[in-house]
Amino acid sequence: MDNECFEFRDEISEKLVDLDDQKKTIFSLLICKRLFPNYVFFSKKYEYGDPSKLETIISTLFRDVLENNKTLKIDNYINIVENITPDTQDYDTILASFALDACTSILSTLYFLKDGDFENLVDVATYARDTVDMFIQERDDLDINDIQMDQLIEEDPFMQRELKRQFEVVDYLTNIKSESLSIIDLSSLRELAKDDIIDISLLRNV
Numbered sequence: 001m002d003n004e005c006f007e008f009r010d011e012i013s014e015k016l017v018d019l020d021d022q023k024k025t026i027f028s029l030l031i032c033k034r035l036f037p038n039y040v041f042f043s044k045k046y047e048y049g050d051p052s053k054l055e056t057i058i059s060t061l062f063r064d065v066l067e068n069n070k071t072l073k074i075d076n077y078i079n080i081v082e083n084i085t086p087d088t089q090d091y092d093t094i095l096a097s098f099a100l101d102a103c104t105s106i107l108s109t110l111y112f113l114k115d116g117d118f119e120n121l122v123d124v125a126t127y128a129r130d131t132v133d134m135f136i137q138e139r140d141d142l143d144i145n146d147i148q149m150d151q152l153i154e155e156d157p158f159m160q161r162e163l164k165r166q167f168e169v170v171d172y173l174t175n176i177k178s179e180s181l182s183i184i185d186l187s188s189l190r191e192l193a194k195d196d197i198i199d200i201s202l203l204r205n206v
Contacts, residue, residue, distance in 0.1 A: 004154050005129065008163065012125045015170040017118065023173040025065045028109040028124045030169060032058050034197050035102040035128060041200055042099035046091065049084035049099075054106060057081065061109065074114045081106050094138050095206055098198070101127040125166055128197055132162045135198040162197060 016024060036058065040051045057077050064070070085103035088096045105127045112120040136142070136156045142149050153159055200206060 004150055005126065005133075008129055009122055009126055012166060012170070013118075013122050015167060015174075016121060016125070019170070019173055021116070022065055022068070023176075024118075024121050025061070025109065025113065027169055027173060028105070028112065028121050029058060029062055029065070031124050031128045031166075032102070032105045032109055034195075035098075035105050035131060037196055038095070038098035038131065038198070038200070039102035042086065042095040045095065045206075046093075048086060053080055053084060054103070057106060057110075061113075074110055078107060078110050078114075081110070093206060094134055094203070095200070097134055098131055098200075101131045128162060128166070129159075131197055132156075132159050135200075135203070139202050158198060161195070165195075 016027065019027065036051070036054060039049065039054060043049045043051050057080065081103055085107070086096045086099050088100055090096070105124045108120040108123045108127070111117065133153055136153050136158060137144075137149075140152070142152065146152075
């Protein structure tokens with residue numbers, strides 16, 4: 001993990017830690033939803049997995065968190081996601097890594113709901129950043145030995161947009177009263193975080 005990633009984890013942790021569990025979960029699910037299209041793309045191209053199962057889990061968790069319902073069948077959901085998570089060693093394509101991040105973001109959200117470990121949520125935020133990092137390296141064919149690589153990635157518009165978006169979502173959630181959190185607020189948050197994390201069409205040989 002590079003220094004920029006460590007710094008990001010520290011910064012997002014400081015912002016997230018003050019949110020209540022309901023808001024933390026919404027933050028995490030919004031990232032899951034935005035990583036999900038990468039899994040769909042991989043699934044269609046390689047005829048792997050089942051995007052509908054991931055989509056159903058995300059939608060169910062959104063409903064439960066808004067209605068303050070205790071999410072049931074967490075272990076069952078974990079098992080479902082694990083069974084349709086690709087092993088990157090089986091595929092010679094970065095698309096598998098993107099799909100992996102989509103799955104692990106959901107798994108970490110589920111583990112947070114199961115055991116309350118805050119680091120799981122920080123992991124979800126980091127998976128999104130990692131996806132953008134990998135995308136930029138692949139798109140620009142960056143040399144990992146280039147001492148300027150980390151700086152080039154951090155200054156890239158895709159990375160700047162993703163980091164800005166995550167902090168804006170946390171700020172939005174911070175300013176909403178928990179007791180008044182509603183489907184309207186969720187719609188506003190989805191609008192704030194509606195853009196895809198990456199643009200796979202910009203990649204060659206995928």
